[in-house]
Amino acid sequence: MLLSILLEFSWTQLLQPQWYIDNGGLWLLLLIIFAETGLFVGFFFPGDSLLFVAGIFSNKLAASLYDTHSDFLNLMLLSALCIGAGILGNAVGYLFGRKVGPAMYNWKDRFLFKQKYLHQAKEFYDKHGGGAIVFARFLPFVRTFAPIVAGIVQMDKKKFVLYNIIGCIAWVISMLFIGHYLNSFVKAQFGVDLEKHLEIIVIAIVLVTTAPVLIKVFFGKKKKPENDASKS
Numbered sequence: 001m002l003l004s005i006l007l008e009f010s011w012t013q014l015l016q017p018q019w020y021i022d023n024g025g026l027w028l029l030l031l032i033i034f035a036e037t038g039l040f041v042g043f044f045f046p047g048d049s050l051l052f053v054a055g056i057f058s059n060k061l062a063a064s065l066y067d068t069h070s071d072f073l074n075l076m077l078l079s080a081l082c083i084g085a086g087i088l089g090n091a092v093g094y095l096f097g098r099k100v101g102p103a104m105y106n107w108k109d110r111f112l113f114k115q116k117y118l119h120q121a122k123e124f125y126d127k128h129g130g131g132a133i134v135f136a137r138f139l140p141f142v143r144t145f146a147p148i149v150a151g152i153v154q155m156d157k158k159k160f161v162l163y164n165i166i167g168c169i170a171w172v173i174s175m176l177f178i179g180h181y182l183n184s185f186v187k188a189q190f191g192v193d194l195e196k197h198l199e200i201i202v203i204a205i206v207l208v209t210t211a212p213v214l215i216k217v218f219f220g221k222k223k224k225p226e227n228d229a230s231k232s
Contacts, residue, residue: 017046017053026061026078029054030085033172037137038089038096042144048175049205054078055179056194071180079176086168090133090147094160097151104152117141118149125149130159134167 020028032050036042054061055075062074065081109115124142125132136146150160183194194201 017050020050021053021057021061026064026081029061030081033082033085034089034092036089037086037143037147038092039144042089047140047143048138049201051082051172051175052179052201052205054082055176055181056183058176058180071184075176075180079172082172082176083168086137086172087164090164090168091161093144093147094151094155094164097148098154099151101148101152104148118145120145122149122152125153130155130163133160133163134170137167137171 020032024031029050032042032045033047036045036047058075058078059067059071062068062078066077068074068077104118105115107113107115120142122145124136124139125146128135132146133150136143147160147164186192186194
């Protein structure tokens with residue numbers, strides 16, 4: 001089975017949430033959630049859409065560990081595991097930032113590291129303070145570097161832990177529950193199974209979650225040119 005997966009593997013599959021669930025199940029899901037907020041390589045993982053799709057397949061994922069025979073309890077079990085992975089990931093990123101973070105501003109761009117992502121996270125953090133740890137959970141790219149930046153600027157540990165827990169619970173619960181119950185609602189009301197339309201859903205989630213970043217990049221306020229001395 002592993003050989004067949006490797007032979008059929010394409011790098012584009014790394015951007016497809018369904019691929020992780022079909023080929024790695026629960027444990028790969030938890031690893032991705034941890035990596036997206038705890039490791040630099042995690043910035044390209046499909047965090048929001050992966051959690052949304054995981055909500056649709058919550059019974060299958062939870063049953064691989066323990067089937068409670070209840071949709072709600074299976075969803076809660078999956079949520080608890082994902083929250084734990086997300087909190088741990090952020091904590092690792094924070095500790096890494098405190099230890100080696102200041103030197104990162106001298107690093108050159110590499111395949112798995114881009115200075116622009118670090119500066120975007122720093123700008124976001126400076127503007128929103130501790131709340132950035134919560135808000136960053138819902139922003140691709142930013143959520144990977146926000147805990148590291150918190151470590152770089154030596155954010156108080158107790159304060160970071162509080163915002164880390166709140167942000168992770170809000171992120172995981174919202175994405176998993178929306179995915180699970182939206183699929184149930186649409187299937188019951190319209191007879192449409194979202195499992196068969198995952199590509200469209202993923203594209204929609206990516207557009208919604210990346211919109212704030214794209215708006216900031218392309219429509220951010222530009223500095224006004226200084227008036228000429230002759231106009232004074």
